[in-house]
Amino acid sequence: MNATQALGQEPVGKLLWQFSLPAIVGMLVNALYNVVDSIFVGNGVGEIGLTAVTIAFPIMLVMMAFGMLIGVGASTLVSIRLGEHNKAEAEYILGNALTMIAVLSLLLSVIGLVWLDPLLVALGAEPEVLPYARTFTRIILIGNVFMHVGFGLNNIIRAEGNPRLAMATMLISAMLNVVLNPLFLFVMNLGIGGSALATVISQFVSAVWVLSHFLNKGSLLKFRLRNLRPNWRIVKDIIAIGMSPFFMQLAASVVTVLYNFGLIRYGGDLAVAAMGIVNRITMLMLMPIFGISQGAQPIIGYNYGARQYDRVFETVKKAIYAASGLSFIGFLIVQIFNYQIVGLFNNNSQLIALGGRGLSIMLSMLPIIGFQAIAAQYFQAVGKARYALLFTMSRQVLILIPMILLLPKFFGLTGIWLAGPTADVAAAVLTGIYLYRELRTLKVM
Template sequence: MKVHQTDFSKGNVYRNILEVSIPMTLAQLLNLLYNVVDRMYIGRIPGAGATALTGVGICFPVITMITAFTYLFGNGGSPLCAMELGRGNHEEAEKLMGNTFSMLLISSIILMAVSYLFYKPILYAFGASDVTFPYAGDYITIYLIGTPFVMISLGLNPFINCQGFGNMGMLTVLIGAVLNIILDPIFIFGLHMGVRGAALATIISQICSGIWVLRFLTGKKVTLRLNRLAMVIEWARVKEIMALGISGFMMQFTNGLVQIFCNSTLHIYGGDIYVGVMTVLNSVRDIATMMVHGLTNGASPVMSFNYGEKAFGKVKQAIKFVTVVCFSYALFVWGIIKIMPEFFIKLFNNDPTLLEKGVPALHIYFFGFCFMALQFTGQAVFVALGKAKRATFFSIFRKVIIVVPLTVLLPRVGGLGVDGVFWAEPISNLIGGCACFFTMLATILPELKEK
């Protein structure tokens, strides 16, 4: 693939965003294939598809919480790196990248060790039963082997994108996704490994992606090179990285927290079948938010660079562009899901009971889905411009303050039962999304005008 670098200091801001966000959106699509393809194949294991799918779904909070640490360092360091590039300070930008790598490596080893020690009580606490635990245990014990590689791959990829190499960032994900698609059916069905085969295919793919990232960032084509001197940890710099990355960390970590509460509450009110339904809903949500993730992640380095360069007019243009595209897209997706819910559920499993329970849940869960785009847009702007405290607050506000209490309380209101769990999501999208977005407009736009 030809190495193309976008110069954020020149040209139309919309073109710059699209040059980075289109490859990143494709990368988001490919990244989904890591987990979504696993779920599609797992849901079709003969005689055990629905149960195996539920068991693997219980592992997602663990995986989500581990991934949160890649956001803490990767999504904290890369906007700071882009700002320093905008200021022309390449030495500091390189040190930010090197310190991020060191923290990703150290934290991945610690997380892997802790998860291995306590995975059994953790999975039971997250909603596993004696029926589903064997599948969850088989998957997580193999998946954890790839922790350092997945954290390095996901955590350092933003540093490829913030230098303007959008197509190389996409290739990082493409390598892993294609390998995963090829290896999944071989291991799951050909070698009759079941969920263990899905996990093995995933970690092999992650290892290859991680090696590719390291090779590219230590090569000669990059503006910033990963080197040993830059990897020497300086805690003042790490604190700065974590201060900005904490919002992405909280957003991802609280996603895992919400999954725990959802699985536990659904297990109480509906049993294993509804934990399976939630696994499918989370998978559909991942597909539905793909473009929003890609566009906001693609716009972030452009906004960070232009903010560091003091091109505030371009920053305002970027905010307007991202808002219109994300909201329009989310409104369209909501309509598609409303019209053909069975299609999305059948992507993962054809079980009649899962389909019967899943269709009403899907309608509730995605009601007012367009307001979720406001949360992503507001959050992306806060992070891109280094507004760590505001970004962190709204991460916590939507998930911890709104979703978790509603997940616990709504099933007890008016006999809602499992429906109450599903209603927590659209309510939080409306309240949290609007609060985050309109606060961003009220605080950021006047600041840009003054400057």
């Protein structure tokens, strides 16, 4: 029995563990190197470096959005086609995904580099912050194609039944970045540009690693020249399914911009730096949840394609239990050690006070995020893009953006911190209602 067939035959609990653990480890390490990056920047460049990276963050989120559009859309289709035992079309999807990644990433880099300064100023970069943000973002944009290849195609490695190899991709990139960051910042004195350069080099190595997998004999799916030519039906399907995470990331970019403007108004540049720290820690806390979500995706997609709905139901249930448990552990860590965690990034007492309080409030609803993430992932995994988009956008746009604009008028800076948990509660209720209806339908099919 090969790895793909195991998705429909092995015990669900065993599969979920096998697929989620590598994803959790890989994503944790990936998030950890972002945290370590910020620690190095905060201590090596100072508060202005943290502010610059936070100002530039929406641009990075937009680039990530296009990577998710293709990577998640293609990997979901690959899972479903493999469940249908249609390997030839799965390889066609892989080839089209590579073409889409190459074209979109290069186009984004050109646009970003041409209009870099106006973009950064529009995102809130003050004159003293602009040179730092420009240096950092320019290098990231130059290496954009490597990030898209490594991140986008790694999803397909997981979808074809190789979660450990997908984890190795992330580990290699993360570990290299952690080694290069202090080397470039503290030994070679390259400043904030050194941190960006470390990231790009790490992403380049990751991209080479992923491409080599699909070119060697050990992969189930392989690159074939004829599959690189765009098939508009496949392109359309990839975009349709990937639209939910794409808009989620775009919305995250808009949200970050709104947060930054609100933080500048109610707390100044130091509050923006604090939010940069809070965002990194939030990502670290959410990565185990997203790891379980990613681990469940190929199991759900394969069995849904194979019409084994009892296994789909069991996967969703066990994934919710696991994600909820991990999110509660993360909640306890943040609430108990919030100020100590923020203090790792910088020793400025004002920054620690701002960041510690913000972290505690923003992650106050973390225990319910695990459920919401798995519930939304279910609709993504079975190809119901409209529902996945609805639940994603309900949290990121329909609820969160109005809260960011409204709550600070009554509670000032505290209102900005409160916007996130308010949206978490509302989105979890909405997603839960629809998931309950969907799973009841599966039981009678």
